[in-house]
Amino acid sequence: MARFVVVLPLVPLAAGDEFTVAQWPLHVTLVEPFPTSLDAVEVAAVLGDVDGIGREARAIHAAAGEDAMFGRRRDVPVTLVEDGGELAALRTRTLAALRHAGVDVQPRRDFRPHVTRKQHGRVRQGDRVQLATVALIDMRPPQGGHHRRVVAAWALGA
Structure with missing residues (x-):
């Protein structure tokens, strides 16, 4: 079974980009990791039809x-992200589209948009953040469990 996540990276990502788990680009998670029997092309097609992503x-x-x-032990440092409600609306539409396609998404009810602080970067309170890409990430690429691969990406505002 495939496993994907949908993110809004702070830097542009394109289909085919790869990175290790340790080098995840800074991002806001739009839809938490989810398993599905759909393949990457099918999930990308679903996402491409979501208002606010593909149109x-x-x-x-x-x-x-x-x-x-x-985190469970409250040991993952993050910076919360504040917007005018667009993130929650896009998340709701994306989750609905995935469910309509038969994906059993189990979203967190206490979703709070954030950027996880990493060794290679972070955002600081007051920083302006422009989320201009939606990316579908393969959590189980052929390269193995320590790698991630961008399956599809959509520029927002292009």
Whole structure:
């Protein structure tokens, strides 16, 4: 079974880009990792039809908010992202499209947009954040479990 995640990277990503888990580009997760029997092409087709991704797409302008700690043990440092509601609306439409396609998505009910702080970068409170790409990421690419591969990407506001 395939496993994907949908993210809004802070830097442009394109189909075919690859990176290791340690080098994940800074991003806001739009839809948490989900398993599916659909292949990458089918999931990309579903996402490409979502209003705000494939049609009439506009970049989302946001700001970095407060720092917080996430994870079961509250040991994952993040910076919350604040916007005018566009992230929640895009998330709702994306989840609905995936469910309509038969994907059993189990989203967090306490979703709070954020950017995880990494050794190679972070955002700081007050930073302006432009989310101008939606990317579908393969969590189980042929390269193995420590790699990720961009299956498809859509420019927002192009």
